[in-house]
């Protein structure tokens with residue numbers, strides 16, 4: 409049976425990715441698009457400056473954009489995807505939850521709230537049961553689920569694979585694509601022929617979200633993973649795909665061959681948008697590369713390569729498409745998990 413879905417903040421870069429990924433989805437039927445007051449009442453084609461590399465689906469182009477308010481969304485919408493700017497989401501998401509909606513959100517607010525599941529379906533699906541705690545504490549019938557930041561989601565699947573060796577210390581340095589900053593995020597004068605060694609708030613997101621994702625859920629609380637994570641985040645002039653250099657120290661010794669095998673064998677999930685194999689591991693030390701590898705698994709696979717031993721553990725590179733696996737695709741997959749587990 410079709411699940412009727414809506415997108416909060418449908419005209420922005422991530423909202424457009426949601427529309428692209430929902431086109432032809434076997435379960436989700438797009439029934440509502442919301443945006444700011446300026447766009448409300450317009451057709452989607454008039455309201456959105458479409459910048460995704462496939463045409464706007466014809467039926468979506470003609471849909472009317474609603475204001476971002478619970479009484480503007482049809483009651484028979486079962487699931488909302490949120491790509492609102494975090495300042496707006498902080499105000500507006502609770503209104504939808506009070507009104508009983510289930511929201512799968514890419515917005516960065518509340519990711520570390522103790523009663524909000526922060527999930528990657530292949531890594532910590534059991535954290536979804538935090539919804540019970542959330543409903544008890546907040547007294548709403550809705551449910552809020554978050555996916556992590558794009559740079560976190562690129563690294564965490566590989567760490568999840570290595571955790572069997574006892575992760576103690578993780579250092580990561582990122583090379584992040586310009587699309588992560590949004591269409592008007594960095595100007596061409598800033599980024600061409602350049603690299604910017606600062607992305608506001610990003611390092612803290614990687615350092616905290618990764619520990620929550622790999623933390624233990626005891627049915628009431630998630631205790632953060634004990635590993636220390638230190639991140640250094642950099643913007644570079646690639647369009648899509650975040651590349652990251654990871655240095656991981658483990659309690660047990662691990663050879664590069666064992667690390668590669670652990671990543672290759674890390675299990676996937678049986679959900680429509682999930683890749684068959686979560687992590688593709690290259691033996692070629694010059695891969696993964698953003699331009700060549702970001703579209704693997706329709707943008708949902710994580711790639712790793714350059715796995716080597718160091719004096720202090722293992723080092724490797726990993727890559728994921730930041731606006732697909734790292735944003736809209738991540739929320740969509742959480743939505744599929746919510747349906748699979750009976751929350752929708």
Ligand SMILES: N[C@@H](CC=O)C(=O)O
Pocket residue numbers: 557558559584585587588589607610730731734735
């Ligand atoms: N915060 C991230 C968003 C992911 O694409 C970034 O700035 O790159």
